[in-house]
Amino acid sequence: MRILLVLAHPLSDSFAASLAGTIERRLTENGHTVDLLDLYREGFDPRLTESERARYFEPDYDPAEAGPFVSRLKQADGIVLVFPQWWFNFPAILKGFFDRVFVPGVAFENDPAGGRIQPRLGNIRLFWAFTTTGSPWWVVNLYMGNPVRKLLKRGIAAFCAKGLDFRMVNLYDMDRADEGKRRAHVARIEKLVGRI
Template sequence: MRILLVLAHPLEDSFAASVAGLARETLEASGHTVDLLDLYREGFDPRLTIAERGSYFDENYDAAAVSGWIARLEAADGLMLVFPQWWFNFPAILKGFFDRVFAPGTAFDHDPAGGRIIPRLGNIRLFWALTTTGSPWWVVHLYMGNPVRRLLKRGIAGFCAKGLDFRMISLHDMDRASAAKRKRHLERVRALVSRI
């Protein structure tokens, strides 16, 4: 399987970078091909351009500025996202990746009758998120309703692909996580990713 592994963290020595490195190593050891897309190191600009927004509902959406990243998404069989949750949401650079790369004509088509969008990412069979939160589990799930999981599963994955393997693996309370807890999380990630 060809996996597009998207990392969204500004620090090269972050825990997210460690998770991405471990995921890549584990996937490659299992025979998968990994395309690491490090949004910060590649200089990805999350801002939707005037041309992109202006042509959003046109028949010929202008995706020229992100065509290289779109080609990598279209070449993948699976998508694995690695990111921290900030303010119960995606880092801005990852939100911009969705806004610009999960574009009309690539991730979905507009329904000509004005109904639900039509999924186009039939090539994506696996959609995983490896993430951390600064808040404890009970705050994320009970108080906030786990918004990132809902957005990913029901929104982005649900509207752009069908019948895929969706999973979100989270380390909660990251701000207070001991070295032992972080190590256990990495072991859990390795075990789960090795089953792909």
């Protein structure tokens, strides 16, 4: 498989960056082709431009302004996201990636009559996310209802592709996770990724 591995963390020495490196290595060992897209290192601009938004509902939307990133998405068989959850949401740069790259004609088609959008990412068979959050499990799941999982699974993956292998794995209470807990999490991720 060709995997688009998307990293969204501003620090190159972060736990997320280290985890992305581990995932890249494990996927490569399994014979997959990995396209590492480090949104910060590659200078991705998350801001949807005025001209992009003005054309959004026009037939044959042209995503040229984000063209290189769109091309990488179209070439992928699977997507693996690595990011921290901030304020129970995506980092702004990752939200901007969805806004500018998962666009009409690429990820979905708008129904001109106002009905359901039609998925267009038939090339994507796998959609996995590995995240960290400073909050404990009960706050994310019981109090907040795991909003990031809902957004990814119901609001992005399901609207853009059918029959996906979807998975999301969180490291909860990240701010208080000791070295042992982090190592155990990395070992779990290596094992999961080894099954791809």
